[in-house]
Amino acid sequence: MNSSISSEGPAPRHRLHPGYGHPITRIWQEEARLHVDQLVYPLFITDAVNAQEEIGAMPGQYRWGVDRLEAALRPLVRKGLRAVLLFGVPSNGKDGRASCADAANSPVVQAVGVLKAAFPDLLIICDICLCAYTDHGHCCIFREDGSMDNAASIERLAEISVSYVRAGAHMVAPSDMMDGRVGAIKRALCEARLDHAPVMSYSAKFASCFYGPFRDAAHSAPAFGDRRAYQLPAGARRLALRAIERDVEEGADFVMVKPAGPYLDLIRDARDRVHVPVAAYHVSGEYAMLLHAAQAGAFDLKTAVLEALTGIRRAGADIIITYFAPQLLDWLQAEEGSGKPAVDRTES
Numbered sequence: 001m002n003s004s005i006s007s008e009g010p011a012p013r014h015r016l017h018p019g020y021g022h023p024i025t026r027i028w029q030e031e032a033r034l035h036v037d038q039l040v041y042p043l044f045i046t047d048a049v050n051a052q053e054e055i056g057a058m059p060g061q062y063r064w065g066v067d068r069l070e071a072a073l074r075p076l077v078r079k080g081l082r083a084v085l086l087f088g089v090p091s092n093g094k095d096g097r098a099s100c101a102d103a104a105n106s107p108v109v110q111a112v113g114v115l116k117a118a119f120p121d122l123l124i125i126c127d128i129c130l131c132a133y134t135d136h137g138h139c140c141i142f143r144e145d146g147s148m149d150n151a152a153s154i155e156r157l158a159e160i161s162v163s164y165v166r167a168g169a170h171m172v173a174p175s176d177m178m179d180g181r182v183g184a185i186k187r188a189l190c191e192a193r194l195d196h197a198p199v200m201s202y203s204a205k206f207a208s209c210f211y212g213p214f215r216d217a218a219h220s221a222p223a224f225g226d227r228r229a230y231q232l233p234a235g236a237r238r239l240a241l242r243a244i245e246r247d248v249e250e251g252a253d254f255v256m257v258k259p260a261g262p263y264l265d266l267i268r269d270a271r272d273r274v275h276v277p278v279a280a281y282h283v284s285g286e287y288a289m290l291l292h293a294a295q296a297g298a299f300d301l302k303t304a305v306l307e308a309l310t311g312i313r314r315a316g317a318d319i320i321i322t323y324f325a326p327q328l329l330d331w332l333q334a335e336e337g338s339g340k341p342a343v344d345r346t347e348s
């Protein structure tokens with residue numbers, strides 16, 4: 001067929017196909033591409049010995065015993081995994097002050113030691129919150145009268161941060177949403193002479209049903225009420241921007257938007273407004289949705305995950321925290337250099 005420009009159809013200057021007709025020009029058009037260096041893999045660490053417990057709400061994800069971690073991660077690190085985010089799942093010892101969060105036998109403290117020794121180049125980020133360690137499952141400490149004690153909460157979060165960095169964590173990531181916690185953590189790290197460790201703040205963390213599977217994984221569902229007193233309402237873009245800007249003023253080295261997919265506008269806003277890298281957390285419910293939809297035959301899992309995460313990159317995320325990290329290490333490797341066109345547009 002003769003493909004020369006005819007008098008029919010759009011004017012030559014409005015024709016876009018020529019600009020992405022070759023596999024490599026197609027790649028050149030994409031300013032947002034996924035790279036393994038941008039991925040963070042969240043891990044659940046239990047104190048159960050030799051455990052590998054599959055998480056019912058998150059097929060393919062496990063609660064790992066500390067003694068199983070090295071073997072579980074070795075192949076991923078070999079394939080290029082650069083960073084992990086640790087969540088502790090203690091089986092007992094929960095109280096009103098989250099005392100077990102930084103006890104010497106805390107699963108996270110122990111996991112940090114194991115991972116540092118086994119994988120010297122792996123970046124270890126510790127999630128900082130109280131909800132997995134409090135008997136009530138909330139992210140804060142309460143006063144006797146049942147009201148939220150913000151001051152006591154941020155003091156405790158700062159203490160836990162210091163313990164984790166002292167244990168060897170490279171970075172702490174407070175996910176509690178208490179007011180002033182970034183400043184409190186920064187000050188405490190400074191006073192303990194541990195301020196080499198950066199803070200990644202869960203800055204724009206929305207009250208979301210998409211955390212449901214995570215709460216099954218971490219056994220951290222609140223015993224009463226919900227998290228609306230401290231997590232943001234879904235429709236609140238301005239409030240989220242204030243939270244992001246406030247955290248940067250308090251010294252956050254990285255900010256985060258969470259969940260990712262339903263809040264792409266905030267990822268873009270954050271990218272445009274603050275001058276620190278922006279992380280997006282593709283959360284447990286987003287993982288479960290894609291997995292179940294693919295299993296039900298709605299689409300191919302790999303294609304869907306790559307599209308969803310590329311969208312998050314395009315919105316402006318510099319870092320993506322995702323449970324799909326293990327598969328992505330394979331998928332992105334295979335993608336490199338293959339550059340096969342979906343449709344052969346060779347003209348004859």
Ligand code: PBG
Nearest residue numbers: 129175176210211214283284285
């Ligand atoms: C705890 C915390 C939660 C997540 C990360 N840290 C749950 C919550 O706030 O209830 C959610 C992560 C996910 O859903 O993957 N503060």
Ligand code: ZN
Nearest residue numbers: 129130131139
């Ligand atoms: Zn919490």
